Amino acid sequence: DAKTTQPPSMDCAEGRAANLPCNHSTISGNEYVYWYRQIHSQGPQYIIHGLKNNETNEMASLIITEDRKSSTLILPHATLRDTAVYYCIVRPAAGGTSYGKLTFGQGTILTVHP
Amino acid sequence: NAGVMQNPRHLVRRRGQEARLRCSPVKGHSHVYWYRQLPEEGLKFMVYLQKENIIDESGMPKERFSAEFPKEGPSILRIQQVVRGDSAAYFCASSREIYGYTFGSGTRLTVV
Numbered sequence: 001d002a003k004t005t006q007p008p009s010m011d012c013a014e015g016r017a018a019n020l021p022c023n024h025s026t027i028s029g030n031e032y033v034y035w036y037r038q039i040h041s042q043g044p045q046y047i048i049h050g051l052k053n054n055e056t057n058e059m060a061s062l063i064i065t066e067d068r069k070s071s072t073l074i075l076p077h078a079t080l081r082d083t084a085v086y087y088c089i090v091r092p093a094a095g096g097t098s099y100g101k102l103t104f105g106q107g108t109i110l111t112v113h114p
Numbered sequence: 115n116a117g118v119m120q121n122p123r124h125l126v127r128r129r130g131q132e133a134r135l136r137c138s139p140v141k142g143h144s145h146v147y148w149y150r151q152l153p154e155e156g157l158k159f160m161v162y163l164q165k166e167n168i169i170d171e172s173g174m175p176k177e178r179f180s181a182e183f184p185k186e187g188p189s190i191l192r193i194q195q196v197v198r199g200d201s202a203a204y205f206c207a208s209s210r211e212i213y214g215y216t217f218g219s220g221t222r223l224t225v226v
Contacts, residue, residue, distance in 0.1 A: 043207075043219050046214065046215060046216070100209075101162060102157075104156045
């Protein structure tokens with residue numbers, strides 16, 4: 001079962017920042033937060049991941065609260081092509097056989113409007 | 115999704131036939147994962163394989179489904195005696211180590 005909670009849908013105006021929240025209140029100390037997106041039934045696309053520090057790459061920023069119970073994915077300047085389902089995933093701790101498994105929830109459907 | 119090649123992209127099978135889905139991982143990746151996405155549902159993990167070994171098959175149905183990742187060649191997901199409920203998109207992903215997945219574009223299986 002997914003260990004994350006996300007709003008089912010969000011809207012954003014083109015050019016604005018899209019802030020997608022995720023709750024993961026039961027996260028363990030050595031579990032990472034991963035974000036993926038799926039555009040129109042294509043294969044999921046990796047966006048970013050983090051452990052406790054904020055992270056930024058060319059696609060997005062990830063802000064993780066100090067208690068690690070929630071995080072926010074930020075797309076700084078959303079475009080129409082960012083319309084997708086965004087998945088927040090808690091990655092099992094390394095070492096167990098389930099480490100390779102990603103548990104996808106329902107995600108957030110982000111719609112970017114012109 | 116560059117790098118992970120899945121074929122065929124679309125597969126149509128009649129009930130009772132066998133379906134074979136192939137996945138060629140990114141060059142140098144030795145970990146392969148299969149996921150299934152039923153219509154209007156999220157992705158569900160099926161199986162995790164390393165070369166010649168099944169590491170985690172906790173998401174595989176107990177009957178009719180099998181997966182392999184031989185020493186040479188692509189990973190194969192095999193569904194015997196397909197039923198209409200097997201119609202779904204099947205995605206393969208690969209990684210070099212445990213970190214970081216790259217997903218393929220999927221195979222859409224339709225059972226008629």
